[in-house]
Amino acid sequence: MLAAASDSSTTDLGGSLAAPDVPGILLRAGTRFRVRRGQRLPERHADDLVHYFVCDGSLYLQNELPERRRAIVATYYPGEFCSMLMAGEGDGESLMAAEAGTVVRVKADTVGQLASADPHVSARYGRWMEVRAARVEAHAIVVGRLTGEERVAAYLVEAVQMRGETHDKAIQVDLPFSREEVADYLALNPDTLSRFLTRMKADGLVTFLGHRRAVVTDWRGLLQRCPISDLLLKVYQR
Amino acid sequence: MLAAASDSSTTDLGGSLAAPDVPGILLRAGTRFRVRRGQRLPERHADDLVHYFVCDGSLYLQNELPERRRAIVATYYPGEFCSMLMAGEGDGESLMAAEAGTVVRVKADTVGQLASADPHVSARYGRWMEVRAARVEAHAIVVGRLTGEERVAAYLVEAVQMRGETHDKAIQVDLPFSREEVADYLALNPDTLSRFLTRMKADGLVTFLGHRRAVVTDWRGLLQRCPISDLLLKVYQR
DNA sequence: CGTATGGTTGACAATCCTCAATCCGGGTGG
């Protein structure tokens, strides 16, 4: 989203006019490497706090609580930047790869220096933090105030927005998450999630090709099942 | 939090060394006025998108859903900056005054111009967005993965951190929220919240002086009832 | 001191979770 166009309804901090290649600047300052599914991305590399830029695949931020509870707080898609800002591994937080992909690791200090040297970088960084905050706010609404089925619909809306491909009248999405991960993202348990999915299959909203490839057969209906779909469409954009 | 010291464990974007009076710069660029309890702060003033700086009292960001559901997503305390970043009033979002106080309204464009002109402002803005994102992440964990009683403990921890006053061995807090607001903040309903509060009173953790003044009589015990108290202590700091 | 708003409490209903059994898909080896 560092790479995305700015939304006209918000402040752009003056940085988006004739902006240089901000992501490129950051990427050249880091090291690229591959990650595999389930890999943990440490918050430090050789004593330095690091940030990660997603090139390919997707990452998520999780928080492990006592009694085998886990919260997945946010998902990061290609073009987006992620880091554990204030919480650390000591608080049970960790950044995980949801699937195989490539990321660029950049030292947090380097990002800070680039930002203070270049107002474009700084503006983009602030802007991305805004998007990130807005997404987590939406996510808090999802897990806090939506019913189980509404949450599942919300997840599918997000997934379609970020990864959907239109194949003649239907939309296909490769879900980056296993059922257990989706459940922890939606603050449901996997069994309950499964029940809602079968109900939605029966209602003709969605089908599956295998376990991870969803086929949305009624996009309109899906949007109607989620009370905050408008908000989600705003904050989740490629 | 624009006014707060930076946390050594995170990036400071190079802006906090010998920083000028960033809040002052922003405050002088806006207009100060009083708000009363329950007042709605519009996202625009004379067609311009605006941000609000909290001088006194507290604000909250709410999202109204169908069927009388409401989510309170974040609370903003004195010294903090708030705005509806990506969502708007059209999405059911609004910024509300939790209690009487004073705020400064600044045009979003002005903030953007100040930020692009002054790297200190920009850095502080980015930094505050980080804090804000981290708080909402913690809040998503609270409403998503904690039990009812754990959520109530989490709220009291936050309130004590931001507004607690130590009065010989006990900590007193003026809660900015009514029971209904606390409930919507914690994604509980008011009746259930009340039950947990009476249970915690019975357990000797907290007492009340009237409806809004809480007296925490067992701080240690309170922290133990909330699985993410360490995280909350980090992200909620005056 | 009386009234109104908001808070508390009880009985019951709905939702979601737990645990166990079963099923299926994706991989491996024959």
Next chain:
DNA sequence: CCACCCGGATTGAGGATTGTCAACCATACG
């Protein structure tokens, strides 16, 4: 190419937690 196997996914029965609605109580105001 097919049979097998393993891990993840689904399903069912029952229990726990939280929500709903109505009555009652207390606090904050006038």
